Amino acid sequence: MNKYTVINPHxxxxxxxxxxxNIDGIAKVTGRATYTFDVKLPGMLYGKILRSPYPHAxxxxxxxxxxxxxxxxLAVVNGKDDTLGIxxxxxxxxNDLCDEQVLPVDKVRYIGEPVAxxxxxxxxxxxxxxxxxxxxxxxxxxxxEPLDAIKxxxxxxxxxxxxxxxxxxxxEWGEVEEAFEEAEYIREDWFKCGGQAHMCMETRAAVASYxxxxxxxxxxxxxxxxxxxxxxxxxxGLREGNVRVLAPYVGGGFGGKFELDGAQFCxxxxxxxxRKPVKIIxxxxxxxxxxxxxxxxxxxxxxxxxxxxxxxxxxAKVFTNGGAYxxxxxxxxxxxxxxxxxxxxxxxYRYDGYRVYTNTLPSTSMRGFGAPQAMWCSEQQIEWIAADxxxxxxxxxxxxxxHEGYVVPGQATIASCGIDQCYDEIKTWIKSxxxxxxxxxxxxxxCGFMSGGIFNWFDTPYxxxxxxxTVNNDGTVELHVGAQDIGQGSNTTMxxxxxxxxxxxxxxxxxxxxxxxxCPADLGAWGSRQTLMTGNAVxxxxxxxxxxxxxxxxxxxxxxxxxxxxxxxxWVHAIARPxxxxxxxxxxxxxxxxxxxxRIVGRGYYTPHRKGxxxxxxxxxxxxxxxEIDDETGKIKLIDSMTAHDCGQPINHLGLIGQLEGxxxxxxxxxxxxxxxxxxxxxxxxxxxxxxxxxxxDMPPANIAEIDTYEPxxxxxxxxxxxxxxxxxxxxxxxxxxxRFGIQMKECPVRPEMxxxxxxxxxxxxxxxxxx
Amino acid sequence: MEKxxxxxxxxxxxxxxxxxxxxxxxxxxxxxxxxxxxxxxxETVSCGACTVMIDDMAIKSCSVLAVQAEGRRIITAExxxxxxxxxxxxxAFLDExxxxxxxxxxxxxxxxxAFLRETKNPTEEQMKEAIxxxxxxxxxxxxxxxxxxxxxxxKYAEVKS
Numbered sequence: 028m029n030k031y032t033v034i035n036p037h038x039x040x041x042x043x044x045x046x047x048x049n050i051d052g053i054a055k056v057t058g059r060a061t062y063t064f065d066v067k068l069p070g071m072l073y074g075k076i077l078r079s080p081y082p083h084a085x086x087x088x089x090x091x092x093x094x095x096x097x098x099x100x101l102a103v104v105n106g107k108d109d110t111l112g113i114x115x116x117x118x119x120x121x122n123d124l125c126d127e128q129v130l131p132v133d134k135v136r137y138i139g140e141p142v143a144x145x146x147x148x149x150x151x152x153x154x155x156x157x158x159x160x161x162x163x164x165x166x167x168x169x170x171x172e173p174l175d176a177i178k179x180x181x182x183x184x185x186x187x188x189x190x191x192x193x194x195x196x197x198x199e200w201g202e203v204e205e206a207f208e209e210a211e212y213i214r215e216d217w218f219k220c221g222g223q224a225h226m227c228m229e230t231r232a233a234v235a236s237y238x239x240x241x242x243x244x245x246x247x248x249x250x251x252x253x254x255x256x257x258x259x260x261x262x263x264g265l266r267e268g269n270v271r272v273l274a275p276y277v278g279g280g281f282g283g284k285f286e287l288d289g290a291q292f293c294x295x296x297x298x299x300x301x302r303k304p305v306k307i308i309x310x311x312x313x314x315x316x317x318x319x320x321x322x323x324x325x326x327x328x329x330x331x332x333x334x335x336x337x338x339x340x341x342x343a344k345v346f347t348n349g350g351a352y353x354x355x356x357x358x359x360x361x362x363x364x365x366x367x368x369x370x371x372x373x374x375x376y377r378y379d380g381y382r383v384y385t386n387t388l389p390s391t392s393m394r395g396f397g398a399p400q401a402m403w404c405s406e407q408q409i410e411w412i413a414a415d416x417x418x419x420x421x422x423x424x425x426x427x428x429x430h431e432g433y434v435v436p437g438q439a440t441i442a443s444c445g446i447d448q449c450y451d452e453i454k455t456w457i458k459s460x461x462x463x464x465x466x467x468x469x470x471x472x473x474c475g476f477m478s479g480g481i482f483n484w485f486d487t488p489y490x491x492x493x494x495x496x497t498v499n500n501d502g503t504v505e506l507h508v509g510a511q512d513i514g515q516g517s518n519t520t521m522x523x524x525x526x527x528x529x530x531x532x533x534x535x536x537x538x539x540x541x542x543x544x545x546c547p548a549d550l551g552a553w554g555s556r557q558t559l560m561t562g563n564a565v566x567x568x569x570x571x572x573x574x575x576x577x578x579x580x581x582x583x584x585x586x587x588x589x590x591x592x593x594x595x596x597x598w599v600h601a602i603a604r605p606x607x608x609x610x611x612x613x614x615x616x617x618x619x620x621x622x623x624x625x626r627i628v629g630r631g632y633y634t635p636h637r638k639g640x641x642x643x644x645x646x647x648x649x650x651x652x653x654x655e656i657d658d659e660t661g662k663i664k665l666i667d668s669m670t671a672h673d674c675g676q677p678i679n680h681l682g683l684i685g686q687l688e689g690x691x692x693x694x695x696x697x698x699x700x701x702x703x704x705x706x707x708x709x710x711x712x713x714x715x716x717x718x719x720x721x722x723x724x725d726m727p728p729a730n731i732a733e734i735d736t737y738e739p740x741x742x743x744x745x746x747x748x749x750x751x752x753x754x755x756x757x758x759x760x761x762x763x764x765x766x767r768f769g770i771q772m773k774e775c776p777v778r779p780e781m782x783x784x785x786x787x788x789x790x791x792x793x794x795x796x797x798x799x
Numbered sequence: 800m801e802k803x804x805x806x807x808x809x810x811x812x813x814x815x816x817x818x819x820x821x822x823x824x825x826x827x828x829x830x831x832x833x834x835x836x837x838x839x840x841x842e843t844v845s846c847g848a849c850t851v852m853i854d855d856m857a858i859k860s861c862s863v864l865a866v867q868a869e870g871r872r873i874i875t876a877e878x879x880x881x882x883x884x885x886x887x888x889x890x891a892f893l894d895e896x897x898x899x900x901x902x903x904x905x906x907x908x909x910x911x912x913a914f915l916r917e918t919k920n921p922t923e924e925q926m927k928e929a930i931x932x933x934x935x936x937x938x939x940x941x942x943x944x945x946x947x948x949x950x951x952x953x954k955y956a957e958v959k960s
Contacts, residue, residue: 058836
């Protein structure tokens with residue numbers, strides 16, 4: 028069904044890259060795992076949010092008196108009376124990018140924007156109360172597409188942003204014009220990349236409980252408990268230490284759950300008003316229309332190469348549909364520009380990105396973070412260039428690819444890179460397919476991705492990751508991390524690293540995460556950062572604890588000091604004489620007594636320094652997808668796939684396979700299913716009947732060849748896995764369509780009618796050509 | 800609407816509930832009985848997160864009223880294990896890593912279990928079809944199909960007896 032080649036020469040590992048179950052597995056397969064969705068507190072009220080029906084309108088007046096008179100309604104909040112107009116945003120370092128009032132005071136900027144919120148004794152009453160709130164609006168002219176919104180006469184969405192340009196980004200290296208002059212072939216194309224809904228199975232959810240001692244406790248579905256602690260403290264006027272965020276189990280994130288959302292904000296404001304717990308769960312429709320989305324982009328890219336396929340120069344101009352607010356969109360704007368250069372060496376590279384405000388649902392980060400859009404355009408154009416010049420597309424890619432030690436000028440240093448072996452693996456896979464049936468074709472796409480971001484736009488005063496390891500007297504271990512497990516398995520990954528580094532069994536490690544009162548601050552689960560950053564912190568903390576323990580062992584052993592002691596799987600021993608030793612538990616008991624009863628505590632942290640502009644490490648991959656297309660209907664079916672993937676040293680074997688397969692399904696959906704049409708600012712398919720995504724019967728085998736490399740910056744040589752693989756698939760599908768029919772798809776997701784129309788146009792053009 | 804007294808048999812336990820007759824089965828299970836393993840991910844009977852077994856058939860519990868399930872044998876994810884011993888499908892999910900965030904898992908387990916009770920020696924296509932009504936945003940489904948296949952092939956047979 029599926030095959031994996033996991034090449035691992037590092038046999039001495041006892042826990043790392045072995046087949047261990049997810050440590051949260053029992054809770055999840057028995058229905059015991061409790062999510063924010065399941066939280067029920069004594070005296071809890073239910074909140075509902077009234078949303079704007081207009082894409083752009085002034086709020087003249089809000090009258091909630093009728094709603095408040097409804098029996099069972101305890102409070103109504105709105106921007107004019109309750110939130111003091113505080114603007115917020117996650118790019119806290121830059122004031123002008125903190126542009127969102129979760130309950131706006133003066134005007135609404137997209138359909139679905141929260142306007143008021145109600146707390147009532149039941150959800151039903153809260154819902155009824157929404158209908159009784161009178162809001163007087165004055166409609167304003169609206170604009171929905173970035174290329175319209177930048178026009179001089181377009182309506183102004185935010186004051187002081189000329190032509191609605193929210194953020195611009197410029198990336199440049201080398202002598203671009205000179206490099207274009209060296210080129211013997213230049214190609215330019217325009218592309219359109221769609222949005223995509225995160226579609227977490229658990230919709231946005233929060234339960235907030237404010238108590239008379241001035242303390243706020245919030246259960247929420249988040250990718251970063253620390254971010255939400257800090258963001259909520261900021262908007263609520265509380266000290267960070269008085270806000271406790273709990274994220275026990277999280278039903279998916281995918282980049283959509285680390286900004287402040289309406290559920291969290293409104294639940295808190297309502298709870299502060301009534302001093303009772305308030306629960307808000309978004310319906311699926313609310314989650315579609317009011318929880319942000321992958322950033323839609325218009326891409327212009329111009330590429331110059333030599334006739335032998337050597338890449339010279341590239342320049343790209345990108346206009347993104349930012350929607351109504353900034354959020355993480357500023358980061359997506361930078362990353363799409365950077366990864367549009369990947370994984371190739373360019374003598375000259377220039378990128379100009381413009382994030383444009385429109386009166387639509389705000390766009391933000393989503394798994395891949397701007398790179399799936401970048402690769403949709405880049406990897407198709409490169410395929411077309413190879414065809415235009417009659418070159419082998421794999422070999423052309425190979426000769427221009429990054430390699431170990433390559434420096435992306437002014438941006439990044441590539442310490443590990445397995446892309447070259449990826450080309451070999453995919454060539455072998457294609458060969459193994461033999462001659463394909465007539466209605467099938469194969470498309471390829473290469474890419475790379477980061478292992479955590481290094482830029483401190485959140486302005487945190489803390490290290491990016493921290494870990495504390497406490498060793499109990501019975502030899503069990505408490506690991507406290509701020510890393511957030513959102514299903515990707517970070518609790519398990521951290522337990523594996525701790526067990527390996529400290530020398531204990533994985534079942535002896537208890538992981539504590541998702542609670543800001545008890546876990547050290549960590550930026551959380553986004554940008555593929557936790558395995559490298561939290562992983563390093565955990566390794567450091569575990570080694571710290573181990574060193575303290577071994578000092579006691581050494582002191583008692585009477586060994587010559589040139590001999591090494593070690594701990595493996597709970598056995599303390601001299602490396603030269605592994606059979607002689609003692610149990611970890613026995614050592615811990617003596618060491619604890621020797622420290623006057625103090626528990627052994629190890630501390631670790633990670634803060635990046637001098638790691639370029641983007642990330643400390645990069646993963647690489649090449650993907651091949653076999654596609655079957657019905658000539659008449661244009662319907663696409665995925666038949667098979669193979670991804671050669673370099674994530675450094677794999678840590679969590681099962682977790683890695685799951686991440687790669689899961690990323691494929693989401694990436695394929697972006698390529699051909701997850702169409703998100705808007706009409707006059709209104710999303711036309713905000714439900715799971717009309718919003719199509721990959722289901723079990725659509726999913727082909729997702730074969731993986733793991734390329735073994737060692738990343739010096741990562742714990743045990745590990746780097747990113749699972750987010751980067753969202754990047755190649757759309758382009759690989761596009762390339763398969765190209766190889767089948769010779770048509771160039773410039774818009775994703777590709778819908779069947781687009782293929783049918785392109786084939787008609789092609790036939791018409793050929794007929795025209797024959798006539799001449 | 801006048802409330803009604805009904806008895807639901809969930810995981811072999813009888814629960815007496817005094818509920819509004821328009822209460823959905825998923826609401827009765829989650830909000831009235833308090834078994835929160837069964838989830839909800841949509842309002843359109845599309846996602847399968849609320850799937851339970853009624854008389855061995857996989858049913859989306861948001862698609863039936865609680866009163867319609869009276870007298871039937873309802874099994875939820877919490878009812879799969881017996882005396883602390885996991886059912887084969889649960890063990891297979893652990894071994895294959897057939898879940899990530901876990902939010903769809905309860906429903907996915909029930910669709911899989913109902914399918915396995917009904918179908919001997921299933922083909923891969925049948926296994927995929929069995930969970931077509933359940934959305935999983937995390938795993939890409941293949942690990943779930945591998946788990947179903949492992950149980951179908953009798954990998955966990957000794958546990959069954």
